[in-house]
Amino acid sequence: MASPSRPPGRPRSSVDAEVFAATLRTVHELGYTRATVDRIAAAAGIAKTTIYRRWPSKGALVTACLVDAFGPLPLAGRDREEDLAAAVRFGARRIAEPGVAAAFAGVFTDAIGDPGLREILSTQLQDPYRQVLTEVLGLSEQRVLFFIDVVIGTLLHRMGMTGEPMVESDVDALIQMLQRELR
Amino acid sequence: MASPSRPPGRPRSSVDAEVFAATLRTVHELGYTRATVDRIAAAAGIAKTTIYRRWPSKGALVTACLVDAFGPLPLAGRDREEDLAAAVRFGARRIAEPGVAAAFAGVFTDAIGDPGLREILSTQLQDPYRQVLTEVLGLSEQRVLFFIDVVIGTLLHRMGMTGEPMVESDVDALIQMLQRELR
DNA sequence: CGGTATCGATACTAGTCGTAGCGAAACCCG
DNA sequence: CGGGTTTCGCTACGACTAGTATCGATACCG
CATH class of the missing domain: 1.10.357 (Tetracycline Repressor; domain 2)
Incomplete structure (x- = not known):
């Protein structure tokens, strides 16, 4: 059986929702190009490196954000x-x-x-x-x-x-x- | 009367068509983001500064290019x-x-x-x-x-x-x- | 308490837009 | 032909951005 137990180590903080909200807010205010990953991370109150640990690129982040926004x-x-x-x-x-x-x-x-x-x-x-x-x-x-x-x-x-x-x-x-x- | 005579100085070389063609070609090959003004200028065989003397921004250049392409x-x-x-x-x-x-x-x-x-x-x-x-x-x-x-x-x-x-x-x-x- | 994986922070590379400054070239007029 | 004017190519530059690397600190599990 694939064990459903949590993997060892510090768990990921649940900030996806805040990141998505911050992404849409920043893109809305500044447009896609000027909505830098730095600014999105700051708006979400996390570090930029945390974003790149979860999404491989800015485009992938925004796409995930759209998937979440449409539902x-x-x-x-x-x-x-x-x-x-x-x-x-x-x-x-x-x-x-x-x-x-x-x-x-x-x-x-x-x-x-x-x-x-x-x-x-x-x-x-x-x-x-x-x-x-x-x-x-x-x-x-x-x-x-x-x-x-x-x-x-x-x-x-x-x-x-x-x-x-x-x-x-x-x-x-x-x-x-x-x-x-x-x- | 508004004099239709040519203004003094060296006239602009007629390279708009080459620039438009180079722009579309480069955007096609590399996408909009990686189609840098440097590369477009090189593909057109002119200097980047010449492009910025005629169009105020990359977006304006590409828009003019689209207007020309649609006709x-x-x-x-x-x-x-x-x-x-x-x-x-x-x-x-x-x-x-x-x-x-x-x-x-x-x-x-x-x-x-x-x-x-x-x-x-x-x-x-x-x-x-x-x-x-x-x-x-x-x-x-x-x-x-x-x-x-x-x-x-x-x-x-x-x-x-x-x-x-x-x-x-x-x-x-x-x-x-x-x-x-x-x- | 030890092991493990994430977090925040900082620094860094490579690349991009757009501008400034310069000498050379092209065209007009006298 | 020579002076005046404007554009050209070239180089360098400042400000900004995507994405990576590193490291100590932190949170959870057994």
Whole structure:
């Protein structure tokens, strides 16, 4: 049996939540580039070396932060249209949270020329939603990936161009457009 | 009258095209972050200082490069649906060109916390297409901006997540989805 | 109390953006 | 042809950042 007993030595202090919060806060205030690991560590009240003991790079830290910030997709709709609408609104709310869009753009930029980071991004962040949505919406995986591209891409492009989240009426239009694709 | 005569002194050498080409090439090979201004200048065969005499920052250079790479929108369709399809295919072709998507992501990242750069991005890159499409498609400006978010955002998200351009069948699906919105 | 692994702090390397200063080169005009 | 003006290439530089190395101190287990 694999022993589930704790390994010897000083245990890791449970500061992941503080680090994630400090990361989003710093990225929100300064942007991805100027959100240095030094500043994030200071904002979290820990040493920079502690961060590098847990995440191999700034990009991996921010990706983990995004995974934590998005969390599981709450789906309790009565039909596919309701679930789709809930998923879009979920994405819109998350991307509107301070720092999330900036973190996303930064990770995309870093992921170019860093296949490992892109792999993490695709596997850790996108795949869970792809799986759930494939099941709930009853669509092919290709179709679900297309939907994710449309939803997240549209919301991020609006944030990148204007610096403001998409207004609710446009989110409604996005939902309607995709719901028509279900029929 | 404003005299159109050439100002005194040594004229600027016409190397903008070489610089743009070198920028895209370098960003394609190394990604936005590692595409340093030094390397771009070397690839273009000029000095780094010459670049900084013409563009105030790396972000402004890459934005100008994108404006040049996209160019005017060729619209010769017989109706709105054809023009919309042509516009989407135009965007898909441009974003699939080597380096363009990486440059886009990098500029978005830099534009956060640099309102001047975001202004350039919105004015120089998005506004021309917004104007043309507003006229050709006969939609409100808000609606056209929504369309641009969907098209460019979707295509960029696919490139950011997979590193590969969107396949043609998905581009077709994108066109059909938006054409339905015209009715 | 001894063993082990983490923590904080500091220092360091390698690399990056953007600027300054200089002599040389290119163009215009008289 | 020569003087005036501006850009060019080159080198050097200051400020900042990602990521690594090191070391004493600390927390937990048996």
